[in-house]
Amino acid sequence: MHIVVCIKQVPDSAQIRVHPVTNTIMRQGVPTIINPYDLFALEEAMRLRDKFGGEVTVLTMGPPSAEDSLRKALTYGADRAVLLTDRFFAGSDTLATSFALATAITKIGETYGVPDLVFTGKQTIDGDTAQVGPGIAKRLGLIQVTYVAKVADFDPAARTITLERRAEGGTQVLKSKLPCLVAMLEATNEIRRGSMENALRAARAEVVKWSAKDAGVQDMSKCGLKGSPTIVKRVFAPSARAEKAKFIEAPEGGNLADALIAEVFARQPNLEADLTALARGF
Amino acid sequence: MIDEKFDAIVVGAGMAGNAAAYTMAKRGLKVLQLERGEYSGSKNVQGAILYADMMEKIIPDFREDAPLERHLIEQRFWMMTDNSHTGLQYRSDEFNEESPNRYTIIRAQFDKWFSSKVREAGALVVCETTVTELVQDAYGKVIGVKTDRGGGQIHADVVVLAEGVTGLLGTRAGLRKIPKPTEVALAVKEMHFLPQEVIEQRFNLKGNEGVVIEAAGTISKGMTGMGFIYTNRECISVGLGCLVSDFQSTGVSPYQLLEKFKSHPSVAPLLEGSEVKEYAAHLIPEGGYKAIPQLYGDGWVVVGDAAQLNNAIHREGSNLAMTSGRIAAEAVFQVKSRKDPMTAQNLSLYKKMLDDSFIMKDLKKYKDMPKLLHIQSQNFFLTYPQLVNKAMENYLRVDGTPKKEKQKLTMKSFVSARSWAGLFGDAFRLARAWR
Numbered sequence: 001m002h003i004v005v006c007i008k009q010v011p012d013s014a015q016i017r018v019h020p021v022t023n024t025i026m027r028q029g030v031p032t033i034i035n036p037y038d039l040f041a042l043e044e045a046m047r048l049r050d051k052f053g054g055e056v057t058v059l060t061m062g063p064p065s066a067e068d069s070l071r072k073a074l075t076y077g078a079d080r081a082v083l084l085t086d087r088f089f090a091g092s093d094t095l096a097t098s099f100a101l102a103t104a105i106t107k108i109g110e111t112y113g114v115p116d117l118v119f120t121g122k123q124t125i126d127g128d129t130a131q132v133g134p135g136i137a138k139r140l141g142l143i144q145v146t147y148v149a150k151v152a153d154f155d156p157a158a159r160t161i162t163l164e165r166r167a168e169g170g171t172q173v174l175k176s177k178l179p180c181l182v183a184m185l186e187a188t189n190e191i192r193r194g195s196m197e198n199a200l201r202a203a204r205a206e207v208v209k210w211s212a213k214d215a216g217v218q219d220m221s222k223c224g225l226k227g228s229p230t231i232v233k234r235v236f237a238p239s240a241r242a243e244k245a246k247f248i249e250a251p252e253g254g255n256l257a258d259a260l261i262a263e264v265f266a267r268q269p270n271l272e273a274d275l276t277a278l279a280r281g282f
Numbered sequence: 283m284i285d286e287k288f289d290a291i292v293v294g295a296g297m298a299g300n301a302a303a304y305t306m307a308k309r310g311l312k313v314l315q316l317e318r319g320e321y322s323g324s325k326n327v328q329g330a331i332l333y334a335d336m337m338e339k340i341i342p343d344f345r346e347d348a349p350l351e352r353h354l355i356e357q358r359f360w361m362m363t364d365n366s367h368t369g370l371q372y373r374s375d376e377f378n379e380e381s382p383n384r385y386t387i388i389r390a391q392f393d394k395w396f397s398s399k400v401r402e403a404g405a406l407v408v409c410e411t412t413v414t415e416l417v418q419d420a421y422g423k424v425i426g427v428k429t430d431r432g433g434g435q436i437h438a439d440v441v442v443l444a445e446g447v448t449g450l451l452g453t454r455a456g457l458r459k460i461p462k463p464t465e466v467a468l469a470v471k472e473m474h475f476l477p478q479e480v481i482e483q484r485f486n487l488k489g490n491e492g493v494v495i496e497a498a499g500t501i502s503k504g505m506t507g508m509g510f511i512y513t514n515r516e517c518i519s520v521g522l523g524c525l526v527s528d529f530q531s532t533g534v535s536p537y538q539l540l541e542k543f544k545s546h547p548s549v550a551p552l553l554e555g556s557e558v559k560e561y562a563a564h565l566i567p568e569g570g571y572k573a574i575p576q577l578y579g580d581g582w583v584v585v586g587d588a589a590q591l592n593n594a595i596h597r598e599g600s601n602l603a604m605t606s607g608r609i610a611a612e613a614v615f616q617v618k619s620r621k622d623p624m625t626a627q628n629l630s631l632y633k634k635m636l637d638d639s640f641i642m643k644d645l646k647k648y649k650d651m652p653k654l655l656h657i658q659s660q661n662f663f664l665t666y667p668q669l670v671n672k673a674m675e676n677y678l679r680v681d682g683t684p685k686k687e688k689q690k691l692t693m694k695s696f697v698s699a700r701s702w703a704g705l706f707g708d709a710f711r712l713a714r715a716w717r
Contacts, residue, residue, distance in 0.1 A: 196433035197409045
């Protein structure tokens with residue numbers, strides 16, 4: 001069995017800072033992490049591999065520095081890592097990204113064996129679109145199951161997978177034929193700590209690096225900025241709210257509730273009138 | 283159990299560990315470096331100043347691509363009271379040389395770069411891996427390490443302990459004692475973000491020029507300690523450290539001292555309008571020569587902060603760390619190339635080489651200084667700064683008092699505070715410790 005897991009290197013959103021002068025988001029020096037949703041996908045894929053045999057290939061598209069994330073995935077226990085990196089990919093939106101990844105997955109199939117499953121995270125924490133996974137499935141003609149909380153069953157003989165999908169108002173249990181694409185939700189499993197052997201192997205491993213051409217991209221106009229109809233006009237930090245918080249203390253000899261309500265009424269006279277009217281009604 | 287065996291395992295990827303791993307890998311040894319942080323530099327804290335000469339001895343052309351902040355052209359020493367300071371300032375255009383001598387750096391960035399060089403040199407670097415135990419054979423010889431990852435032990439001919447000041451691994455294995463509270467300082471630091479132009483304006487700088495301010499006096503409330511202000515490209519590092527034993531006995535908390543230092547009338551205008559980006563704390567070995575533990579044994583050597591190699595008087599630590607790492611690596615290489623076993627006797631070469639270097643010579647020179655400053659901390663950090671500042675004020679304030687009387691007053695203030703015997707004693711002891 002061959003499983004491809006798509007991951008993305010994203011800025012650690014907990015550590016993003018805003019430039020105090022220009023109010024722009026400072027990307028420089030922000031530590032990067034593997035998109036947290038993708039880790040659930042990776043763990044689920046590795047569990048299937050551990051149980052039923054086969055290989056897990058992790059794939060990402062990004063700058064050369066995205067190699068760090070792939071190496072981390074290898075430390076967790078993935079078997080192979082492929083980095084799709086090319087300046088032609090710069091500025092890709094979800095349409096162009098899913099095109100590039102789908103092309104690369106086809107190439108991975110030709111090179112290392114056709115994947116039976118493609119795993120992705122539900123969405124990334126930097127773009128939050130949740131469009132790339134479905135985009136890949138559509139382009140590759142795969143059945144797609146999104147918002148998956150759990151792999152309930154896997155039957156290698158019948159080539160089927162049973163998935164629990166979280167839906168509004170309940171859980172759907174869906175059975176799909178292979179090959180298919182699974183987009184995983186958060187907190188359905190916990191990424192393992194890679195063994196020392198895996199850590200050593202990952203430190204040594206050769207990460208496969210493909211340019212657009214290597215990956216088999218024919219039509220460059222579908223890549224990068226050219227292939228991206230989405231235009232980001234501006235990225236900025238919302239300005240801080242104008243209202244300031246006020247600390248209200250109980251006055252000398254008075255009580256805090258009275259002071260608090262007086263403060264509220266002072267700001268919203270209508271509220272006082274309404275509440276008084278309401279109180280009269282009782 | 284991992285079958286593979288390395289020539290050397292380096293524990294830790296700070297200055298000492300990186301220097302050791304780089305030097306050994308460059309000489310063709312099979313090196314594994316283990317670091318508990320996410321990457322080299324992620325857990326490393328320093329002021330920080332880089333001394334170019336020692337770095338050049340490891341990577342001669344480091345200036346080409348290392349992330350350096352500013353080269354230093356000016357040094358200020360401040361003797362502080364609560365509302366004044368008497369300063370000594372040295373600034374020279376000579377420091378604007380082609381290959382500057384000292385730089386401010388940000389360790390998280392610098393160490394990441396250093397680590398990339400270690401990898402390029404051929405060492406295997408594995409991060410997010412904590413070494414939990416040294417593996418020793420029946421005779422006590424260190425033969426490898428155990429980590430917090432599954433899969434057991436990894437073996438090596440020699441383990442280079444570059445584990446940092448707390449040195450839990452070595453102390454746990456009984457190779458040395460846990461440093462005493464009188465031997466370590468706790469330093470705290472903040473990174474204050476300011477636009478480049480503002481920093482250059484406030485410190486009278488242009489381009490990549492930088493300034494260092496070192497301050498002592500009543501800011502440490504009588505404890506043995508110092509404050510510092512370093513200019514980086516787009517931020518100012520402000521910090522302060524005192525002996526842990528002093529913090530223990532006074533109950534003062536480090537952040538209180540730092541807040542007070544930051545609000546001092548000499549400091550506050552330099553930081554005005556800045557945004558704090560980072561708060562960090564770190565222990566610094568301050569015991570000096572007398573606190574240096576056993577530096578080698580069967581199958582192991584210890585380098586850097588873990589070996590207490592720090593010159594507290596000259597505020598030099600990272601260069602001692604990187605130099606001890608390099609020297610240890612060279613010693614290991616020599617033993618290895620003679621095909622000799624990594625026994626304590628053979629590894630004593632490291633200590634011998636260290637004794638011949640500036641490290642031990644400098645530390646030996648100041649061997650009595652830590653004790654003197656500690657025992658007399660009230661005098662050196664409270665009494666004298668106040669006396670000196672008062673004398674300066676006395677000298678500068680023009681109020682019609684005859685000069686002769688002023689001088690008498692100043693002299694009297696010194697004598698009544700410390701007595702003649704005390705003054706001469708302090709001068710004598712200080713001179714002897716400095717010699």
